[in-house]
Amino acid sequence: MQTHARVVIVGGGCVGAGILYGLAKRGWADVALLERTQLTAGSTWHAAGLVPSYARNINIGRMINKTIEIYEGLEAETGQPVGWHKCGQLRIANSRDRLDEYKSYMSVADVQGMRAHLLSPTEARALCPLLDNKHMLGALYHPDDGHIAPADVTHAMAKGARDLGAKIYLNTEVTGFKRTAGGEWRVQTNKGDIICEHVVCATGNYARQTGALLGLDIPAIPILHQYWITEPVPEIVERKKQGRAEMPILRDEGFEGYLREEGDGFMFGPYERAEHLKLFAEDGVPAWFGADLVEEDFEAVSWNWEQATQLVPALGRAGIKANVRGPFQMTADELPLMGPAWGLPNVWLAEGVPGGILWGGTIGYYLSERIVEGGNSLDTSDLDPRRFGDYANKAWTREKVREAWGTHAEQKYPGQDMPAARPQKTAPSYARLTELGAVWGVLNGWEMPNWFAPKGVEAKDQYSWRWTEKGVFVGEEVQAVRNAVGLVEMTPMTKFEVSGPNAAAWLDRILANRLPAVGKATLAHHLTAGGGVQAEYMVAGLGEDSFYLISTPRAERWNFDDLSKLLPADGSVSLKNVTNERGCFTIVGPKARDVLQPLTEIDLSNAGFPWFGVKTGSVALASDVRLLRVNYEGELGWELYHPMAYQRQLLDVILGEGEKHGMRLVGLHALESLRLEKSYRAMYRDMNPELNALESGLERFIRLDKGDFVGRDAVLKYKARNDQRRSVTLRIETDGASTLASEGLYIGGELVGRITSGGYGYTLGHDVALALLPERLGTPGTKLDVAILGEWKTAEVIADSPYDPSSARARM
Secondary structure (H helix, E strand, C coil): CCCCEEEEECCCCCCHHHHHHHHHHHHCEEEEEECCCCCCCHHHHHHCEEECCCCHHHHHHHHHHHHHHHHHHHHHHHHCCCCCCEEEEEEEEEEEEHHHHHHHHHHHHHHHCCCCCCEEEEHHHCCCCCCCCCCCEEEECCCCCCCCCCCHHHHHHHHHHCCCCCCEECCCCEEEEEECCCEEEEEECCCCEEEEEEEEEEEEEHHHHHHHHCCCCCCCEEEEEEEEEECCHHHHHHHHHHCCCCCCCCEEECCCEEEEEECEEEEEECCCCHHHHCECCCCCCCCCCCCCCCCCCHHHHHHHHHHHHHHHHHHHCCCCEEHHHHHHEEEECCCCCEEEEECCCCEEEECCCHHHHHHHHHHHHHHHHHHHCCCCCCCCCCHHHHCCCCCHHHHHHHHHHHHHHHCCCCCCCCCCCCCCCCCCCCCCCCHHHHHEEEEEEECEEEEEEEEECCCCCCCCCCCCCCCCCHHHHHHHHHHHHHHHEEEECCCCCCCEEEEEEHHHHHHHHHHCCCCCCCCCCEEEEEECCCEEEEEEEEEEECCEEEEEEEEEEEHHHHHHHHCCCCCCCCCEEEEEECCCCCEEEECCCCCCHHHHHHHHHCCCCCCCCCCCEEEEEEEECCCEEECCCCCCCCCCCEEEEHHHHHHHHHHHHHHHHHHHHHHEEEEEHHHHHHHHHHHCEEEECCCCCEEEEECCHHHHHCCCCCCCCCCCCHHHHHCCCCCCEEEEEEECCCCCCCCCCCCCEEEEEEEEEEEEEEEEECCCCEEEEEEEEEHHHHHHHHHEEEECCCCEEEEEEEECCCCCCCCCCCCC
């Protein structure tokens, strides 16, 4: 075995082979893959081989499209058969909610570049004549989906990589990792050591064990899934004799599983519900386990069988030939962990992959792009391993994995917060706010109120693709902020302290905006080298070389890791995560000053405490409270960052004073409406690592004249283009349902742009959306078409910040 390589990939399943192939295709031939036994020996060899493209998330859909593109070209490139069956996929809707889901998706498919059709029951039966479902309302059809031979496609990518100079070492078990004095990685194996610049972990069922060797707690655990293969089915045999095309893969929510042709018979894969789901290798893969299966468990899915044989009678008449039951990885959100490992330079994860065949091609493409190019050509944020914080320990992961796969086929809704492993992280305000009707959601492990149920209304969220009764209460919260005063529990916000003799100079080179003076705050962005937005911070100047940084809850581990990897080696800058140490309440609305001034000796007048000012002092009995005169709602208001120990007392005092002024408790759903009415961009939606900062409409925060900063050259390059896209604000008249995100925008039937986020503006009385359009179409008054649940609506470009465009109310 060689002793040096530029990249070492650990794991020889479809994902590992895909990464090896991706790196080799990008010109990195000095790469080596280490596999403890044989290629495909883990989960790959027994996978069902399905390649389903359905995903409402625009980026997930585009990534899956890349897998299909890669697989369709492999055989011609490598000469290796891959067993690709482009038979299509048919998803049956038996309920209004499921049909709404598919109608909503149709607005997104075109943006993703996916071919998709919404079919009538008659059209669906024509594609799948063996289906006897008399209750279906419609169906979603993807003609470009299919299934592939798992081992064949893996070997094809391996051959393609070898042909380009990459090396594969079988029967090579990795036993440890050590960092060398020069900053490289020494990968220890049973066949000797290999030193490399980059390590990529793609170890499937061994993810937690591999992670432990690196000091990482990987938030993934394998589950057991099974499918059955039948004897020949006469109807399928007859279809083949007639030369008819293979029927599409069938998914019917009535039996919660998939059914496809396999040879002359069927493959049927039912999804186990949570109460029957079995996890695998929670404490490590057993030494005896290799290319093995586990015993059949028919009882776990007996109801699926019963329903399936009623809906597809031919299945019930077929004899059973084989059962295949084995493990594969699962994460809490059923998405892979693809990207940088936290705290470890040049260590990359491709773990927790629920369906390595589906993801192998695209992970190989985009992870290799990230390693070689330093960034991605599309937004892969949804897969970044750092989206999970340290709350995602083994106990939490166990519960969430069971829930994720155990509800895999159940109806899901926009913004739905699943209940397992909750509550986990709670602020001291939790019990009191629960008494006051909080309907809780979850952000980064923290419980955070979505909205507040008045007395007599059940404090339980209402999920739908359409408007529900809770909109009345959310609207009341919005009106309280606009006309009186609201209190928003914002404790889950990510909070860092940066200090040291070189802190200001260090931050200035990272952030695209100028740093604030002492006693001031500013909004600043950490850009990627390509000019995209890696992070957004509210930066408060606490001292000449002391700063307080606030960012979105989701980014706690992510932002801390990115900043940590940039710290100077001389110790001249200190970075501290104080997220768990400080809570936050936002007191916002025209009466915010009336509520707060009696509780503090700090002068809250405009003269004494101007907009974007920062002061530290006491509020009621709470000491060391950092008050920032900023907010996400567009009104007069302060954010109060207080030591957590004071929170319960502070809450009660503020509520007591607020009662005199009509204070209302305000949740995340109202906050979303309030920020849309101000055209405030949201991280990972309206701005992300893919979109140039200028595309996202952040010009006023990008100081190109301040000197060099990360991404400056890319911003200048984009500014010089004559085909720019820009983020604009839209007005959409809606009734009964609102825009969400990623819907296509059309003029004369031509796709010209897409929505990045949207929802109902309760103050304005119509939907407000942020969208990406070519600059030539961004003029206020431009009319576009957008489909919401299949109904065409008119969207009109309007000026940014339709509510209080001069921010006069925030300056009161």
